[in-house]
């Protein structure tokens with residue numbers, strides 16, 4: 388994949404389909420203007436990184452895309468279909484799956500059952516299906532379980548599949564969250580700090596699994612990540628947010644060395 392310096396689209400890029408487009412997205416929390424109208428276009432098949440100092444609006448952007456905090460101004464498109472204003476479950480049905488900054492698994496359930504929850508948006512319970520349970524509903528259930536098994540194999544979770552999620556290490560819990568998102572067969576996968584709290588080995592595993600999922604499933608990925616070594620090694624392009632504004636965008640290495648980006652991070656650490 389070829390990108391011009393500064394994120395200007397090449398001819399090849401211009402011909403590619405835009406998977407996610409955010410236009411002038413604004414979000415206020417009371418008097419706090421958390422997102423001040425950034426635009427964003429992510430191409431189909433891209434791994435796109437979202438970086439920036441703490442509190443710069445990255446998670447808020449993800450929440451506007453996934454419908455948790457709809458934008459109060461601006462628009463969001465998924466493959467040219469406007470999705471802002473739809474509730475989160477409808478956006479999930481349209482093909483957006485996400486993981487959370489703080490792991491959000493169902494405590495008390497096993498790894499397998501947590502991943503099965505990801506199939507929920509594809510389940511179609513109906514009176515007819517219930518009447519014909521033995522051949523129709525059962526057939527559906529077998530198909531859902533087969534999908535889950537594929538994901539378990541892809542992310543190498545066989546050894547912990549029957550463990551309650553509460554007892555496995557954080558690195559594995561984050562992998563289970565990724566598995567649950569993949570089980571939904573998304574068109575756009577949104578990862579909010581997938582490596583947070585991980586040691587170096589866990590991080591390397593996670594990078595490998597994200598790359599495998601990207602390649603095997605042909606996914607488009609939007610990823611918030613603070614680890615710059617991860618961002619520069621797996622993202623095709625990045626956008627940098629500061630104080631609710633997009634201050635830079637382009638190939639990872641050049642962009643994070645942009646003087647405006649360096650200044651934003653220094654300003655943030657001075658303020659802290």
Ligand SMILES: Nc1ncnc2c1ncn2[C@@H]1O[C@H](COP(=O)(O)OP(=O)(O)OP(=O)(O)O)[C@@H](O)[C@H]1O
Pocket residue numbers: 416419421439440441442443444445446447448488
């Ligand atoms: N639900 C909310 N209620 C009130 N304020 C919020 C809410 N969510 C986010 N904010 C505020 O919006 C601003 C942007 O927060 P956001 O979580 O989007 O930043 P971030 O870039 O993801 O930060 P971090 O890297 O620390 O996760 C912050 O000032 C935050 O306190």
